[in-house]
Amino acid sequence: xxxxxxxxxxxxxxxxxxxxxxxxxxxxxxxxxxxxxxxxxxxxxxxxxxxxxxxxxxxxxxxxxxxxxxxxxxxxxxxxxxxxxxxxxxxxxxxxxxxxxxxxxxxxxxxxxxxxxxxxxxxxxxxxxxxxxxxxxxxxxxxxxxxxxxxxxxxxxxxxxxxxxxxxxxxxxxxxxxxxxxxxxxxxxxxxxxxxxxxxxxxxxxxxxxxxxxxxxxxxxxxxxxxxxxxxxxxxxxxxxxxxxxxxxxxxxxxx
Amino acid sequence: xxxxxxxxxxxxxxxxxxxxxxxxxxxxxxxxxxxxxxxxxxxxxxxxxxxxxxxxxxxxxxxxxxxxxxxxxxxxxxxxxxxxxxxxxxxxxxxxxxxxxxxxxxxxxxxxxxxxxxxxxxxxxxxxxxxxxxxxxxxxxxxxxxxxxxxxxxxxxxxxxxxxxxxxxxxxxxxxxxxxxxxxxxxxxxxxxxxxxxxxxxxxxxx
Numbered sequence: 209x210x211x212x213x214x215x216x217x218x219x220x221x222x223x224x225x226x227x228x229x230x231x232x233x234x235x236x237x238x239x240x241x242x243x244x245x246x247x248x249x250x251x252x253x254x255x256x257x258x259x260x261x262x263x264x265x266x267x268x269x270x271x272x273x274x275x276x277x278x279x280x281x282x283x284x285x286x287x288x289x290x291x292x293x294x295x296x297x298x299x300x301x302x303x304x305x306x307x308x309x310x311x312x313x314x315x316x317x318x319x320x321x322x323x324x325x326x327x328x329x330x331x332x333x334x335x336x337x338x339x340x341x342x343x344x345x346x347x348x349x350x351x352x353x354x355x356x357x358x359x360x361x362x363x364x365x366x367x368x369x370x371x372x373x374x375x376x377x378x379x380x381x382x383x384x385x386x387x388x389x390x391x392x393x394x395x396x397x398x399x400x401x402x403x404x405x406x407x408x409x410x411x412x413x414x415x416x417x418x419x420x421x422x423x424x425x426x427x428x429x430x431x432x433x434x435x436x437x438x439x440x441x442x443x444x445x446x447x448x449x450x451x452x453x454x455x456x457x458x459x460x461x462x463x464x
Numbered sequence: 465x466x467x468x469x470x471x472x473x474x475x476x477x478x479x480x481x482x483x484x485x486x487x488x489x490x491x492x493x494x495x496x497x498x499x500x501x502x503x504x505x506x507x508x509x510x511x512x513x514x515x516x517x518x519x520x521x522x523x524x525x526x527x528x529x530x531x532x533x534x535x536x537x538x539x540x541x542x543x544x545x546x547x548x549x550x551x552x553x554x555x556x557x558x559x560x561x562x563x564x565x566x567x568x569x570x571x572x573x574x575x576x577x578x579x580x581x582x583x584x585x586x587x588x589x590x591x592x593x594x595x596x597x598x599x600x601x602x603x604x605x606x607x608x609x610x611x612x613x614x615x616x617x618x619x620x621x622x623x624x625x626x627x628x629x630x631x632x633x634x635x636x637x638x639x640x641x642x643x644x645x646x647x648x649x650x651x652x653x654x655x656x657x658x659x660x661x662x663x664x665x666x667x668x669x670x671x
Binding site: 283284285301304306307311313317319322334 | 489490493494497499500502503504505506507511
């Protein structure tokens with residue numbers, strides 16, 4: 209591990225410029241009547257919403273409520289049956305959208321023969337990051353897997369895989385991050401580290417949409433969107449969602 | 465001395481095909497991780513070509529070994545050895561690349577496309593998919609055959625070897641274009657088909 213920079217855990221992450229770029233576009237994400245049907249009934253009924261730049265949003269709902277479907281359509285991995293989505297005014301999956309959007313999927317995927325460190329390097333270089341080593345070391349240190357940097361993540365346990373995937377999602381520059389169930393499999397330290405990373409990214413100007421059942425994250429957001437059986441049932445202040453018991457119902461009732 | 469060695473070209477092609485599969489492993493892993501590739505702000509085809517180019521660089525020492533071996537057996541045919549070795553390695557990589565691309569899940573076309581085919585057609589398509597990458601790798605060894613025949617006929621071996629090598633290079637170039645623009649071509653075809661059915665089409669996408 210001596211060839212990697214040391215992770216000064218208290219050191220500030222790389223400059224805010226990594227996440228923040230000047231943009232005249234009106235919103236990070238706009239969905240207009242977007243719907244999806246997999247053939248066995250609607251997975252998502254027409255949904256319209258707008259995520260502003262710098263916004264931190266919790267997306268809650270039971271399993272099968274349409275959270276993942278919505279996120280995958282926003283990333284361009286899934287095509288809507290109807291309606292449209294734009295990411296900073298661009299079509300999901302376009303080069304411009306990809307350069308601004310980081311997606312942390314619910315199931316981490318890795319290259320078979322690349323170590324964690326090599327994954328970080330590969331991702332950083334593909335995003336034309338000049339200096340990435342210190343940021344990579346900081347991320348791994350923060351997530352508590354710095355000592356596993358040279359190991360293959362494909363051989364990790366579920367929790368360690370999740371931490372490696374988190375590091376890869378955060379190493380690259382982004383203005384919007386879509387996250388699907390990121391807390392699953394994480395230990396207490398890992399959850400705390402991830403919450404800090406979200407706070408950090410938000411403070412640096414990135415918009416965040418996190419599909420989660422984790423109440424500690426919801427309480428840190430200003431806005432909560434709740435889906436139930438493919439329909440939008442709430443979109444408003446997180447405090448109101450908590451007051452109405454929505455967070456408890458949509459969040460904890462279905463925790464894995 | 466070389467009479468009856470034509471079948472050796474097949475053995476050579478098969479061996480190089482297996483080698484090609486091995487050195488194309490980074491390309492294969494990128495193909496297998498389509499969703500990860502879609503997270504990068506680079507066209508998928510561009511990334512594939514970049515990975516194949518680096519694979520071609522790795523193949524240079526292999527071609528060197530082939531040239532050295534042929535040169536040691538026939539010290540006066542270094543040029544012919546180079547003309548024969550380089551296309552055989554390139555064709556092996558090309559064959560392996562086709563094999564990998566053809567075997568990967570389609571990121572663009574509908575998954576129902578194959579299911580719509582009659583079994584006879586689907587079987588034939590599968591057979592062609594399995595055979596033609598190997599065939600291409602074997603074709604890469606043909607300059608050696610051409611050179612041998614020319615020597616046997618008392619002619620200079622360079623010209624026929626070069627002619628076959630140029631044909632292989634051209635074929636590889638077309639293949640590279642196919643890999644680079646495969647998604648765009650499929651997307652255009654899909655959009656055209658959707659438009660003919662009066663459905664909505666996408667102009668952007670994941671290529």
